[in-house]
Amino acid sequence: MFIGGEKYTPSHSKRIAVFNPATGEQIESVPFASPEDVKKAIDSCALAFKSWSQKSYAERGAVLSKISAALKEEQCLEKLAATLTNEQGKPLAESRREIEGLVGVIDYYTGLSSSFHTDFFENKNNQSYSFTIKKPLGICVSILPWNMPALVMAWKVIPALLTGNTCLVKPSSICPLTILEIASVFHDAGLPAGVLNVVTGSGDEIGKQLAASPDVRKISFTGSAEAGKKIGAEAAQFNKRVTLELGGSDAMIVCDDVNIGDCALKAVSARFFNCGQTCISPKRIFVFESVFDVFVKSVLEHVSKIQIGNGLSGKTMMGPLSSEDGLKEMIEFVENARSKGAQIRFGGVVPKGAEFENGYFFEPTVITNAPKGSRVLLEEVFGPIMVINPVKDLDEAIFEANNTNFGLGASIWTNDLNRAKRGVEELEAGIVWVNQHTKVLPELPFGGVKESGFGRENGYEALNGYLETKTVVFKF
Numbered sequence: 001m002f003i004g005g006e007k008y009t010p011s012h013s014k015r016i017a018v019f020n021p022a023t024g025e026q027i028e029s030v031p032f033a034s035p036e037d038v039k040k041a042i043d044s045c046a047l048a049f050k051s052w053s054q055k056s057y058a059e060r061g062a063v064l065s066k067i068s069a070a071l072k073e074e075q076c077l078e079k080l081a082a083t084l085t086n087e088q089g090k091p092l093a094e095s096r097r098e099i100e101g102l103v104g105v106i107d108y109y110t111g112l113s114s115s116f117h118t119d120f121f122e123n124k125n126n127q128s129y130s131f132t133i134k135k136p137l138g139i140c141v142s143i144l145p146w147n148m149p150a151l152v153m154a155w156k157v158i159p160a161l162l163t164g165n166t167c168l169v170k171p172s173s174i175c176p177l178t179i180l181e182i183a184s185v186f187h188d189a190g191l192p193a194g195v196l197n198v199v200t201g202s203g204d205e206i207g208k209q210l211a212a213s214p215d216v217r218k219i220s221f222t223g224s225a226e227a228g229k230k231i232g233a234e235a236a237q238f239n240k241r242v243t244l245e246l247g248g249s250d251a252m253i254v255c256d257d258v259n260i261g262d263c264a265l266k267a268v269s270a271r272f273f274n275c276g277q278t279c280i281s282p283k284r285i286f287v288f289e290s291v292f293d294v295f296v297k298s299v300l301e302h303v304s305k306i307q308i309g310n311g312l313s314g315k316t317m318m319g320p321l322s323s324e325d326g327l328k329e330m331i332e333f334v335e336n337a338r339s340k341g342a343q344i345r346f347g348g349v350v351p352k353g354a355e356f357e358n359g360y361f362f363e364p365t366v367i368t369n370a371p372k373g374s375r376v377l378l379e380e381v382f383g384p385i386m387v388i389n390p391v392k393d394l395d396e397a398i399f400e401a402n403n404t405n406f407g408l409g410a411s412i413w414t415n416d417l418n419r420a421k422r423g424v425e426e427l428e429a430g431i432v433w434v435n436q437h438t439k440v441l442p443e444l445p446f447g448g449v450k451e452s453g454f455g456r457e458n459g460y461e462a463l464n465g466y467l468e469t470k471t472v473v474f475k476f
């Protein structure tokens with residue numbers, strides 16, 4: 001844990017083992033926070049809030065700039081990337097990009113630190129004038145997933161810090177190490193003690209305690225829809241602000257007027273990046289019948305070239321799943337799809353060979369013609385399985401794309417402006433891409449609709465999620 005500006009080891013000995021998913025070996029263990037440990041972190045945040053919230057935007061922005069500079073140091077970036085690969089499994093190049101993504105978010109919000117504005121109103125008849133002031137909320141909790149821990153931490157923590165809040169971070173027990181290292185970099189670069197604390201342990205237990213704590217003013221959660229519903233319900237009992245960034249089952253619509261080979265290549269890279277464990281990867285692909293066979297053939301060619309292996313090897317294009325449970329889920333998804341009559345066109349099995357024996361590897365898998373009712377169409381498939389189904393036209397494609405409880409992202413691939421416009425208007429998703437998928441930038445609001453959650457991260461509007469508006473009316 002990281003509390004009060006230093007590594008904190010509680011007196012009790014209960015710990016959580018952290019494994020390398022490529023080898024199955026235990027690499028570390030972290031403390032399993034007790035309620036007293038969580039209380040210590042809350043108190044530390046509360047104490048630090050008194051001075052951090054009094055600093056100007058420019059002063060807080062200056063601290064964030066120093067953190068960004070520290071993270072850009074090659075040694076620091078490489079160390080964090082290696083830790084991320086070792087605990088999460090993704091190839092080193094993807095880990096580096098994630099840490100660079102964290103830096104990008106810091107730089108974006110630091111740039112906003114001088115442009116924050118509030119409203120002013122004058123009412124001459126009433127001889128009054130009014131304005132709004134924005135106050136930080138207080139202690140803001142960030143609950144993180146394991147798939148992109150550093151980037152998701154940035155989306156929550158950076159706007160919260162810039163606006164004067166203090167942060168209590170709860171990383172996933174699968175990937176706590178990178179977050180603990182990042183906290184230490186933040187502190188060493190000048191973030192005052194207690195402004196950012198990290199507690200490790202059970203999401204369920206810590207979540208309940210944080211939701212019930214009157215000192216905690218906001219919980220921003222990223223994770224599965226299931227856990228999101230639980231923490232949302234807990235927080236609702238105390239009328240606590242919540243942002244829920246939950247799972248997705250993004251649809252990708254491929255029309256018959258695009259370059260099919262190019263589209264297939266981009267679909268493969270978007271789907272199998274991070275071993276398919278990306279909330280916004282295209283999990284259900286609907287392709288016009290007339291180009292279906294060409295698209296599938298091209299996908300299979302690209303998928304057959306994916307090199308699986310330990311993320312530390314320069315040759316690896318796709319690492320293992322991050323947990324044994326994740327691997328079991330993939331096996332079950334494929335069994336279910338096969339039993340329903342879907343065609344398994346590639347993979348669907350654990351790869352053979354000594355280097356894969358103890359890790360959580362699964363071959364990149366392509367399933368076509370999945371019948372209605374298959375789990376791969378109904379649930380979020382958080383792993384390397386691509387599902388491709390034919391559709392006769394755009395009406396059917398949009399219907400099938402929206403035929404899900406999720407609504408995070410969706411894309412339409414076409415050169416026809418009218419088709420693109422229909423996709424933008426009719427796809428039920430928080431983000432719609434045209435002729436690309438998964439592109440995310442710090443300035444673009446990010447979040448879902450339906451069971452993918454509510455609230456937006458990133459962009460200018462995320463700042464308001466960490467501020468309270470106070471209206472002031474002056475009569476003169």
Ligand code: NAD
Pocket residue numbers: 143144145146147148152170171172173201202203204205206207208222223224225226227228230231245246247248278279280380382408447448
């Ligand atoms: P998860 O729900 O298992 O865990 C997420 C975090 O919540 C962990 O830190 C966990 O300890 C904690 N947690 C679990 N139960 C809790 C509870 N009852 N109360 C409070 N906290 C609790 O999710 P995961 O497996 O770590 O992450 C994968 C999921 O995250 C996928 O569904 C993915 O789509 C989603 N995700 C969404 C986004 C987004 O921005 N929408 C981004 C990344 C990942």
